[in-house]
Amino acid sequence: MKTLTMACTTCPASCKLIVKTENGEIVEISGNTCPRGIAFAQKEYTDPERLVTSTVLIEKDGKEFLLPVRTKTPVSKKLVFDVMEDIRKIKVKAPVRVGEVVYENIGNSSCELIACKTVV
Amino acid sequence: MKYDVVIIGGGITGTAIAHELAKYDLKTVLLEKGPDVATATTKQNGGVIHPGYDPHPGTLKALLNPKGARMYPKLAEDLGFHIRPTGTLVVAYSDEDLKTVDRLLENAKINGVEGVVKLNSQELHELEPHINPEAKGALYAKTTTMVDPFEVAVAFMENAVENGVELQLNEQVRGIEKNGEQDFTVRTENNEYPTRFIVDAAGIHADDVAKMAGIEEYQIKGRHGNLAVLDKNVPIKTVMFPCPSPDTKGIALIPTVSGNFLIGSTATMRDDKQDVTNDKVGVEELIEGAKLLIPEFDPSSIIRTFAGQRPVALDNDNDFYIKESPTQKGFIHAAGIQSPGIASAPAIAEYVASLLEEAGLELKKKENYNPYRKAPTDFSELSHEEQDRLIKEDSRWGKIVCRCETVPEMEIIEAINRPNGARTVDGVKRRTRAGMGRCQSGFCQSRVVDILSRELGIPADEVRLEEDQSKIFSGKVKEL
Amino acid sequence: MTEKDFDVVVIGGGPAGMAAALEALKSVKKVAIVERNDELGGILNQCIHSGFGLQYFNEELTGPEYAQRFIDRVGDSEIEVFLNTMVLEIKDKTVIAMNEEGILKLKAKAIVLAMGCRERTRGQIRIPGTRPAGVLTAGLAQRYTNLENLKPGNRVVILGSGDIGLIMARRLKLEGLNVLSVYEIMPYANGLFRNIKNCLDDFDIPLHLSTTVTKVIGSKRLQAVEVSAVDDNLEPIPGTEEIIPCDTLLLSVGLIPENEVSKTAGVDLSKITGGPVVSNDLQTSEEGIFACGNVLHVHDLVDHVTREAEEAGRNAARYALGETSESTTQIPVEASGPVRYVLPSTITNTDEKVELKFRVGSPIEKGKVTVYLNDEPVYEGREKEFVPSIMETVTLSPEKLSDGKLRVEVK
DSSP, rough: EEEEEEESSSSOOEEEEEEEEEETTTEEEESSSSSSHHHHHHHHHHOOOEEOOEEEEEEEEEEEEEEEESSSOOEEGHHHHHHHHHTOOEEESSOOTTTTOOOOOGSSOOOOEESSOOOO | OOOOEEEEEESSHHHHHHHTTBBSOOEEEEEEESSSSSSGGGGOOOOEEESSSSSSSHHHHHHHHHHHHHHHHHHHHTEEEEEEEOOOOOEOOSSSHHHHHHHHHHHHHHOOOOOOOEHHHHHHHOOOOHHHTTEEEEEEEEEEOOOOHHHHHHHHHHHHHHHEEEEEOOOOOOEEEEEEETTEEEESSSSSSEEEEEEEEGGGGGHHHHHHHOOOOOEEEEEEEEEEOOOOOSOOOOOEEEOOOOSSOOOOEEEEETTEEEOOOOOEEEEEOOOOOOOOHHHHHHHHHHHOOOOTTGGGGEEEEEEEEEEEEETTTTTTTTHHHHSSSSSSEOOOOOOSSHHHHHHHHHHHHHHHHHHTTTOOOOOTTTOOOOOOGGGGSSSSSHHHHHHHHHGGGGGETTTTEEHHHHHHHHHHEEEEEEEEOOOOHHOTTTTTTTTTTTTTTTHHHHHHHHHTOOOOOGOOOSSSOOOOOOOOOOOO | OOEEEEEEEEEEEHHHHHHHHHHHHTSSOOEEEOOSSSSSSGGGGGGOOOEETTTTTTTTTEEHHHHHHHHHHHHHHSSSEEOEEEEEEEEETTEEEEETTTEEEEEEEEEEOOEEEOOHHHHHOOOOOOBBBBBEEEHHHHHHTTTSSBBBOEEEEEEESSSHHHHHHHHHTTTEEEEEEESSSSSSOOOHHHHHHIIIIIGGGEEEETTTEEEEESSBBBBBBEEEEEETTTOOOOTOOEEEESEEEEEOOEEEEOOOOHHHTTTOOOOSSSSBBOOOOBBBBSSSSEEEETSSOOOOOOOHHHHHHHHHHHHHHHTTTTTOOOOOOOEEEEETTTHHHHHHHHEEOOOOOOOEEEEESOOEEEOOOOEEEEEEEEEEEEOEEEEETEEEEEEOOOOOOOOEEEEEEEE
């Protein structure tokens, strides 16, 4: 039997989950204070997902600077560096509004990359 | 064309000599290996203008220190650098110490230093209420002043450059050839400087430079010292020393020109001249030293610790080593300039000029010599009315870059664009105090980088902290 | 010189300042925000990671997104915003500031301090060694990386397991830098557990506890750091030194409330938090001057900053309207045992429920908080884990309070 610890990121309570596994299957989850912790642990064990946040180049009035961006939803942890690979190739032009999609299917994650800031 | 004088080394001694020689009709160049003046021993210094009660009568120090100290107030006025009268206390804790105080009092008399008196315990505590209650008395030298050694060196150099002295930075001397009577060639990586006279003011490396000219009269060793910069919250107004030992004046608490305080410094001889590593034991010694003077001293007021080395000429009675080489005529040593080097610098410069004259250099006063330097505007010292007027003249005065020291953008732009202006983040810091405050450049460094990049026309990731190898950045995060 | 009158002047346009100003504007008309940067949002602008807003907005946002919601609200409001404006001092309820137009005198009926905090530096923790380029605070590295498009180095060591250090470990790793390891002098991590998991473990970045940097090596650009294990007194153990070649050292060694301006107003500061001493209406020792956010005490979550700032804004507006009466209650509050500090330090208003915020000094695996009034327990919490990185809150109902002294303890 193996024991893993996880930080549940569903809410700020940040419960420390203790997950016991055997032959690749979860046999026990503890440390959660609500049912969402169970769902989180199951997902985290089988296919963990992460929100990717970074920056892309943005051009405004001939000047180049950085625009904060993120994946709209969490992407599979395995794809995080593929997402970063694509992020490095992007340049957008102002104006951009917060929440606006700046790139689709980033890193083949079928997820959108959105702007985190309004630049007008 | 041949130079009359090549000065090697742009510390306080070299720049003071450049400032002195600028008064005469000479072709003079100062060679500095660093990217700026005063980047070694000079900047690692407390800035106390000791009035001269300390040196043993009969030494060069005893001659030059009191004289140099007396020259400072006028120089500060002419060259527009900050000077702050503070006085010095040499605090006695024992009868032994009180004897030392008497000896210093006697020294002061012989060295011709005025304003030095003995305080009893009560008078001492009235002057400095927070001082150690166990202090039995003190020597009080009323005429001690404070300067910022870097600011003084920059002022000396700027005035020298305005009066025709050449300044060559990033020029490390690699070799010196004697071609005949009073005919040297000083070689650097890429250039040659033919000259009649050489003044060796290369600080900790002065003996290494002399060796290049075949001179092995003396040897320099470094006396390493830790220093600590404190925030502006120490409850004292006078420079405070314990009683001195033969090697060092001891660990002092120093109110600086800028309103911060310093603890300086420890003293240990080092074999490695490059070693400016500060160490834990040394800093603990500083804290103990400060607590001995002010028992309530709070170490959390330390905002920076660093170290430096004073150049000590060995087997020279702890004195300066200033003379024409007996074996190489025309080669003047201005070496072994340890404490009180800052205080003595202007007198050393005059002394070196007289040695040059004795050696055959004709000193003819320059007709159009300008003794004055327009000081940079120090925004934080102005009244709100004056600040408002400046901003209305140029809005760049209205943009604060360094929040701790209230330095506006325009002050930094001016520091970059002056003769011998700032080229690096540390160059800006030393000229404007941007980055010297309690946040230690956490807020302003990125803004200073931006201004340097714009004013010098270089990409931001090429801006340096100091030397070429001190890159701050490894490139851009995102680039297509 | 420009002179203007306001009901409430808020110093600082970060999350605390914006929330305080927006809340004040609900009751008074003339509200100003003075911000030294060229945009509102404060440090949130460089915190491009997610984890913000879970409590306040019930959704997970990045720092810029969290800020944008308030920036948009301020933009749509009647609040007068002074950008690129640095406050020089507060004198007789007048905020003296400067910008590219000149010196400004903003006369206020009430002032809210919301200047945030700054990072502790190498000098304050006194790491021995040389002074090369490549040693910088984690927050400055964050600014360079996320805002200025400048890469601070290639091979990175991080000292301190505070959240900014952990977040930067992940950020730099994602941007292609080699993050070697994180060192923490304490025997426990200082950042949130989720950040240890998601910022370090996700990327196999090792965290070495009870270890610190004992020497900076390199004369021009950082070449290496020496690290050493420390004993129970946090003193380096001789013989454990190890040289780690690297070109960048990030320091995440604590935050200090930024109270230089507060000092000019004569506000009393706490030696423990570094922030103003306040009563439970968030009023400082100077009447009519309120404080909130990280200038008051360093918070764990921005959501808590926003809530606290709203309260400060509300109380400042009430004061500006003259709606506060001289308080007769004076209940001092003190921290005891493992509780490092409690806010507020006095309770003067018992009309509404009273919130006590506190932090412990070191982790307690199983503890229980008890609040005593004159040694009589008036509140008892349930058994739980306490860690220094998390701010705890206890709410007391006013009927439980009477004259005396409150003491907060964790056992």
